[in-house]
Amino acid sequence: MPWTFTHDAGAFLDAAGASLSARPAENTLVLTVTATLRRSGPHAFGDDTPVLGWWRGPDGGVAGTLVWTPPYVPLLGSVAPEALGPLAEALVLPGVDADRATARALASHWPGHRVDQEQRLHRLGTLMPPSPAPAGGPRTATAADRALLLDWVRAFAEETGQAGDRAERIVDERTAHGGLTLWEAQGAPVSMAGVSREAAGTVRVATVYTPPGHRGRGYAAAVTAEVSRAAREAGAREVLLVTDLADPTSNGVYRRIGYEPVCDRLLITAEPR
Numbered sequence: 001m002p003w004t005f006t007h008d009a010g011a012f013l014d015a016a017g018a019s020l021s022a023r024p025a026e027n028t029l030v031l032t033v034t035a036t037l038r039r040s041g042p043h044a045f046g047d048d049t050p051v052l053g054w055w056r057g058p059d060g061g062v063a064g065t066l067v068w069t070p071p072y073v074p075l076l077g078s079v080a081p082e083a084l085g086p087l088a089e090a091l092v093l094p095g096v097d098a099d100r101a102t103a104r105a106l107a108s109h110w111p112g113h114r115v116d117q118e119q120r121l122h123r124l125g126t127l128m129p130p131s132p133a134p135a136g137g138p139r140t141a142t143a144a145d146r147a148l149l150l151d152w153v154r155a156f157a158e159e160t161g162q163a164g165d166r167a168e169r170i171v172d173e174r175t176a177h178g179g180l181t182l183w184e185a186q187g188a189p190v191s192m193a194g195v196s197r198e199a200a201g202t203v204r205v206a207t208v209y210t211p212p213g214h215r216g217r218g219y220a221a222a223v224t225a226e227v228s229r230a231a232r233e234a235g236a237r238e239v240l241l242v243t244d245l246a247d248p249t250s251n252g253v254y255r256r257i258g259y260e261p262v263c264d265r266l267l268i269t270a271e272p273r
Contacts, residue, residue, distance in 0.1 A: 010038055011052075019062035020034075020078075027065070027078055028199070033069065052065075053090075074096050076098035094269065121262040124232065128256065128258045149180060174207075183226070193220075206241070
């Protein structure tokens with residue numbers, strides 16, 4: 001069966017939205033990226049036009065999805081193994097961000113590749129806020145915090161090897177829906193955590209950052225627990241987050257407050273043909 005491709009996020013979601021929503025945890029990244037494209041336009045992630053695709057199995061149901069927003073590598077949601085060969089034939093891909101088995105299987109069609117990052121998707125089980133809690137408390141960030149938030153989002157991007165050129169869009173979009181929370185101690189912000197907009201009953205925690213001078217005091221765990229609690233109380237069926245497996249500190253923090261592994265993901269760059 002061939003893949004179908006479009007530049008239109010609305011057309012993509014009309015075709016594949018039900019399939020994505022049937023497995024919202026595994027498809028959280030595709031869901032949030034395509035929701036942003038539909039809400040903010042095709043250049044939400046860069047100047048190049050995105051490519052979105054879906055593959056239908058023999059029964060006619062969607063059994064594979066791809067979202068490619070250059071300069072980022074293509075992102076795969078749940079994909080049937082038999083869809084990967086046709087995908088490799090249909091597009092020359094610069095790499096892939098997918099669950100471990102899918103990423104390895106797709107990369108086997110390329111002349112060579114390197115693994116740039118190993119990640120783990122987690123879901124919130126029983127929330128266990130840090131006890132005792134650190135000094136201070138949370139508050140929702142507002143437009144008045146914009147300068148600080150921009151500095152912190154850019155610092156987070158630099159530390160995690162991401163592009164910092166979307167900082168303004170991230171800050172403005174998230175403060176518009178109350179999606180950034182600050183932890184304050186002695187009247188000053190000391191840590192930050194963000195959440196995505198709800199998509200198919202899921203919310204994903206992202207951009208957890210504590211400046212170096214405030215680390216080691218439990219602020220990141222506290223602010224992450226707070227945004228997780230708020231998301232669940234607001235009705236999210238699943239609260240998710242993605243970690244870099246090379247960072248044992250953050251993985252340990254999230255495990256202690258109740259996050260449980262769902263699956264591992266690989267970011268792979270293809271070697272040129």
